[in-house]
Amino acid sequence: MTSAAEPVPRLRSWWGWGYQDAHPDEAECLALGALLPGTLARPLPVPRVADLAVGRPAVTPPPSLARLVSGDPGDRAAHAMGKAYRDIARALRGRPGRIPDLVSRPTGDLEVADLLDWAGAHGVAVVPFGGGSSVVGGVEYRGDAHRAVLSLDLTSMDRVLEVDPTGRSARIQAGALGPVLEDQLRPHGLTLRHFPQSFEFSTLGGWLATRAGGHYATGHTRIDNFVQSLRVVTPAGTSTSWRLPASGAGPSPDRLFLGSEGTLGVITEAWMRVQERPRHKASAALAFTDFRRALDAVRAVAQTDLAPANCRLLDPGEALFSGASKDGSSVLVLGFESAHGPVDGRLAAAVELAREHGGRVAAGEEGAAGAGAAAEGAAGAGSGAVGAWRAAFLRMPYLRDGLARMGAVVETFETAATWDRIPALIEAVRAEVGAAARAAAGQPATVNCRLTHVYPDGAAPYFTVAVAGRPGDEVAVWDDIKAAATDVLHRHRATVTHHHAVGRDHRPGYDRQRPEPFALALRAAKGALDPHGILNPGVLLD
Amino acid sequence: MTSAAEPVPRLRSWWGWGYQDAHPDEAECLALGALLPGTLARPLPVPRVADLAVGRPAVTPPPSLARLVSGDPGDRAAHAMGKAYRDIARALRGRPGRIPDLVSRPTGDLEVADLLDWAGAHGVAVVPFGGGSSVVGGVEYRGDAHRAVLSLDLTSMDRVLEVDPTGRSARIQAGALGPVLEDQLRPHGLTLRHFPQSFEFSTLGGWLATRAGGHYATGHTRIDNFVQSLRVVTPAGTSTSWRLPASGAGPSPDRLFLGSEGTLGVITEAWMRVQERPRHKASAALAFTDFRRALDAVRAVAQTDLAPANCRLLDPGEALFSGASKDGSSVLVLGFESAHGPVDGRLAAAVELAREHGGRVAAGEEGAAGAGAAAEGAAGAGSGAVGAWRAAFLRMPYLRDGLARMGAVVETFETAATWDRIPALIEAVRAEVGAAARAAAGQPATVNCRLTHVYPDGAAPYFTVAVAGRPGDEVAVWDDIKAAATDVLHRHRATVTHHHAVGRDHRPGYDRQRPEPFALALRAAKGALDPHGILNPGVLLD
Structure with a gap:
């Protein structure tokens, strides 16, 4: 039964920030341009997928994976880049980053693992993709060392699977966008209260993989501190840490995956510490x-x-x-x-x-x-x-x-x-x-x-x-x-990023900032977990 | 000039907890024994180093390192074990763990690196040793895969090297015992306020390497959260992270070394967040x-x-x-x-x-x-x-x-x-x-x-x-x-340790608790940083 009152979903922009209907119109563009000397007389036209040269996918997945995979040009174009200024400018000039061959939308861990297995066996790069709001080149592919590129869109995994009211925590799938997970926590009187500027257009998994900062100035800020346990599908197996309020058992497994930006595995769910709504x-x-x-x-x-x-x-x-x-x-x-x-x-x-x-x-x-x-x-x-x-x-x-x-x-x-x-x-x-x-x-x-x-x-x-x-x-x-x-x-020994992540755009600064022995350790860990080097190539490590 | 008022240093026990003069006397032992049915009629005698079979060191360091190294039997016996019940019982029964061949007391990073180089080249196991208060078998050697065992005692590196009053932080050498570092912070009106039960007999480096918990119930508890940057000497080079209040640049380098229990490198100093004294x-x-x-x-x-x-x-x-x-x-x-x-x-x-x-x-x-x-x-x-x-x-x-x-x-x-x-x-x-x-x-x-x-x-x-x-x-x-x-x-999915660490005693539980992909990553990181496998063998990993 379709209700007349059912809300019409707002359309996301494939090339620009957020919702299409919230984009500045021509008049607003002109007013903005007037703030800066030397800008154009008229706004550049809104770019269209139809004007892009979207080629045919270089690979075909096996029938068992076909239902998870899309080769639709619009879908692929929307997964070609994040939402950095650099991305917007490239789209406006008709020169986007490399468009992925395929977009996949797994619905569970086993499907993620199957996709990684297939990609590893066929030299296909896998770029994990949450809300696609990266402003550091975190969700595109650069280079040509791989036979094809698969964008792994997690947003079909967007459920709050369990709520523990006693310990105020919730098991949440990584592909849930901010409003999607808050909507599911609200009936329990709980909230994650993680509000990065990208809240509407970024996912829990993206926040975890990039060590996101919410917009609170102190205290409840960094997503790192609100992780109780992580589930990460890697090419070498699935890592599930125990739900613990704290532990001193060796280096924290979760802290290795937090900030790994899709290079060590795909975060598929997390138990998160949630809280009562403020009164x-x-x-x-x-x-x-x-x-x-x-x-x-x-x-x-x-x-x-x-x-x-x-x-x-x-x-x-x-x-x-x-x-x-x-x-x-x-x-x-x-x-x-x-x-x-x-x-x-x-x-x-x-x-x-x-x-x-x-x-x-x-x-x-x-x-x-x-x-x-x-x-x-x-x-x-x-x-x-x-x-x-x-x-x-x-x-x-x-x-x-x-x-x-x-x-x-x-x-x-x-x-x-x-x-x-x-x-x-x-x-x-x-x-x-x-x-x-x-x-x-x-x-x-x-x-x-x-x-x-x-x-x-x-x-x-x-x-x-x-x-x-x-x-x-x-x-x-x-x-x-x-x-x-x-x-x-x-x-000035100021970090190359506090909460936007490294991606590809911050690699020059990150490579100089990261202690070399840690680089050795990270490279070795990557080799062990991603032996075929398919996971988000070029991010953090070469 | 020696002053008559100079305090006489209290003597530490080589086999038991803390200071010799604080040990229960025979009467107190008997009173304690009376609390438990079936205990002995008289206390076991206090064990003596002279009764141990302390052999000759199996290796001789080169002249350049000789001044850093001691082969004194009492010194070696005091570095043979930590202070777990198991250690006390073994000492009382005259069957301590393997006594290290040598004890070294480096005074700086370069000396630590020199000792690691020598040990790596000669198949000598290196067991980092702070206050020696481990209750999990963290500072002893078990097995016989190495030619000799060197206990690396950090307590000669015990200075507060710098204080930043603006950002309320201090650069502190890892070998400083709790009271030693607090004494140096007090004139600045500052305090680390990390008070584990072992406070008097454990070091900053030990706290960091084991992810110690202070005795505060909430908030200012885990040492992990008060680390601004770490300096770690590894066989593959020295890792120095930047002093940062927070960073989102990749996985945290510090969090890999926190809890590494001496298996990846030797923590030699840290910038720590300190605070005003409570009023x-x-x-x-x-x-x-x-x-x-x-x-x-x-x-x-x-x-x-x-x-x-x-x-x-x-x-x-x-x-x-x-x-x-x-x-x-x-x-x-x-x-x-x-x-x-x-x-x-x-x-x-x-x-x-x-x-x-x-x-x-x-x-x-x-x-x-x-x-x-x-x-x-x-x-x-x-x-x-x-x-x-x-x-x-x-x-x-x-x-x-x-x-x-x-x-x-x-x-x-x-x-x-x-x-x-x-x-x-x-x-x-x-x-x-x-x-x-x-x-x-x-x-x-x-x-x-x-x-x-x-x-x-x-x-x-x-x-x-x-x-x-x-x-x-x-x-x-x-x-x-x-x-x-x-x-x-x-x-019950309760962690094998909240703040005592894994050491050797908790390996069976730790091995079952740790996610297998994280074990793969940790083993690879260990191989990259400690290629000769000399650092605290048997702890965390084989």
């Missing part, structure tokens, strides 16, 4: 004239045990772009939440600390409504600076694509460093990456910064670089910007 | 008639965000033995601490939760003094149940050795499991391990339990089994108890 929320926003003092304020808050859910510092450019401030101030957004008791006291203590460092609470910016919404991953508004930031946060990737259609190059990259290095690091990125962008594009460039995550010993700055590209050569401009960014981060 | 403390003790309800109370507290520093549940036997209760009640010890603000509100909320589950606050048991002391790793008393528990906690290993001299077999083992499994697990251990102890010894046995660490999703129970041994066959009785314990834990 108490409070938030505030403070303006700072002096960014350096704002940094000190953030550090002071991070070094207490107040544990804010949100502690996000926007520099003047970020604050202006998101509408959180119009007067050149930096803005600190503070939010607290708890399932157990009021958080007003913690908010008041954090605000007081921020005031001691020169923060000013704007009128109407303190209260219980704003941060509650800001701390929600899905819908939810807010008022004033908090609400403005919130709305901009979810809309940001769509705006990036609008800018890309106007010929702009927009690179976002994030890192983390200890507090002693943070001020000089941010200065150096602004100066050097800005200069590289200007030199590469021959146009004025902007570099904005926000702190997204804070720790007692350091912080995670997130940078946005925007400049009008050289028409047709946008990817070359991006390459120069990326090289400059990688170089600055390395010289 | 606010409060504690309470509650008695429960019903142990099951006490478990529910602990779970309720663990599933809030109250984060008690201490949340330790003693079953009636533990409470009686430690003097915390004499009426057959279970006792819950709660403690809170903060460097930033009062904790009375959190204590009150936790006490209220415990009361709702049937807990009764004993007179004089709630206040600011007790848990403060209870939460201090070094000296510090307390009053009532909290103080009694505290005093017994530090004295426990000494009492175990006194019981051992009376011919008793005392096994302590710990584990962790999810809450849904905890009640049945504890029941099964009491019944089955108790039965095994009675059967092996032909004497009545006691099995006591406490929860040492609690998590939202589970808890870590710690068991003490005591029974009079068969004179001369104490190790065989212990073997039977250990086999029964390992079997019960495995059937």
Whole structure:
């Protein structure tokens, strides 16, 4: 029985961020372009699969696997790349990455294992694919060392299989997108509360394989800490760790697979620690004239045990772009939440600390409504600076694509460093990456910064670089910007990625950062688990 | 200039726990023996090195290394074993484990590397040795596949090399014993606050290599979480990870070495996250008639965000033995601490939760003094149940050795499991391990339990089994108890160790618990980093 009230599924874009119906229209593209000198007079057209040269698959799977596999050109094109700026630019210019020969959608571990067996025996590269939101070249194939490429789409494995209310944990399949798993946890009064910016378009498996960060500033942030056990299908067998609250039995098996980005095996499910839904929320926003003092304020808050859910510092450019401030101030957004008791006291203590460092609470910016919404991953508004930031946060990737259609190059990259290095690091990125962008594009460039995550010993700055590209050569401009960014981060001993992962785009920085003995160990582990070298070739290791 | 006021260093025992002057005297041994039916009439004599057959070293190091190496029989005997009951029993019966040929005390990374090079070239097994407090056979050599055995004692590398007050972190050499590193942090107003029961007799490197747990019940517990970066000398080169508050760049290099128990390399130093010393403390003790309800109370507290520093549940036997209760009640010890603000509100909320589950606050048991002391790793008393528990906690290993001299077999083992499994697990251990102890010894046995660490999703129970041994066959009785314990834990999917490590004694359980693909990866990593197989052979891997 089909109901007239059944919602029409929203269509995902094969080339750009998120939903097609949320893409900026031509007018919005033009308005975005007007923000950056030197952009195009008219937006580039929306790319069409029909214009791509999608060849025939180079391999045919055996009949036993045929029902799991699609050779549809649209399906294959949508699995050719992630959603980095570089990917968007290549799609807009009709030069996407290598299009996989086949897309498979297994429905269980045995089917994953069968696909790996077949791929290993036939020299077919396997690229695990969750929501496809990688911004680091994590889900495409580069090179030609394999006979064919199979995109392994996990999104048919999207069920919450078990819930343990006593230990507040849930067994969840890796292919569940954020809203899909939250919808299944909600009837139990539970939530994973992992809200990366890509929440709607990324999966549990992707979060685990890339060590994702949620948008909480402290505490409930890194997905790593909420793993109770993992199930990973490797070419050498299936690894299932025990459900344990903690263990000291040798190096953690789970921690080897967390961050392995599909190179050691395919994560198919995990028991995750979930929690009660928060009932108490409070938030505030403070303006700072002096960014350096704002940094000190953030550090002071991070070094207490107040544990804010949100502690996000926007520099003047970020604050202006998101509408959180119009007067050149930096803005600190503070939010607290708890399932157990009021958080007003913690908010008041954090605000007081921020005031001691020169923060000013704007009128109407303190209260219980704003941060509650800001701390929600899905819908939810807010008022004033908090609400403005919130709305901009979810809309940001769509705006990036609008800018890309106007010929702009927009690179976002994030890192983390200890507090002693943070001020000089941010200065150096602004100066050097800005200069590289200007030199590469021959146009004025902007570099904005926000702190997204804070720790007692350091912080995670997130940078946005925007400049009008050289028409047709946008990817070359991006390459120069990326090289400059990688170089600055390395010289300041700031990690090449805090939560976006390594993929293929961060390999130059990762290879220099990773201790060589660990590289030896990882390569050996890869050889043992993936003897045919079929799993996500080029990511992390060659 | 020697001052008359210079303190005389206390002498460590070569065979038993801790300091010689803290060992139970004959009268105390007799009193302990009286607690267990069937023990000896008189204590076994204190073993003497002079009675051991310590042979000549089978190898001679080159002149360049000679100054780092000792062949002194007393030194070698003190490095032959850790401090498990099994080790004490073997020493008392004059049958210690294999005595290492040489003991070396390097003073820096280059010397460690030189020693590994020499050992690798000459087939000499290297057993890294910190404080020597292993209770799992982690620091001895078993077998005969190597030409000789070198104990690598790190305690000459015991300095705090740098302190970063901005990011509250410190670079500390691995050979620093707990009090040694705390003494160096104190002038900076900082503390690592990692207080395992072995605090005085174990090192930072040992904690890292075994993934030690401090005695805090929640939050600041596992050493893993306080590592900013590690330096590890491996036969294949030295691994130095960057100082980072967090990173998403591939699998964590540090997490591979944490828990590697000396099999992949020698941890020589670490940047550790340290903290301000707490200024606010409060504690309470509650008695429960019903142990099951006490478990529910602990779970309720663990599933809030109250984060008690201490949340330790003693079953009636533990409470009686430690003097915390004499009426057959279970006792819950709660403690809170903060460097930033009062904790009375959190204590009150936790006490209220415990009361709702049937807990009764004993007179004089709630206040600011007790848990403060209870939460201090070094000296510090307390009053009532909290103080009694505290005093017994530090004295426990000494009492175990006194019981051992009376011919008793005392096994302590710990584990962790999810809450849904905890009640049945504890029941099964009491019944089955108790039965095994009675059967092996032909004497009545006691099995006591406490929860040492609690998590939202589970808890870590710690068991003490005591029974009079068969004179001369104490190790065989212990073997039977250990086999029964390992079997019960495995059937209940409770980890073979929560914080004692695997060593050699837990290999049977570990081998069954570890996912086979992870074993393949670990073996491959070991082969890459330790190609001659000299590092702590028999631990984790064959």
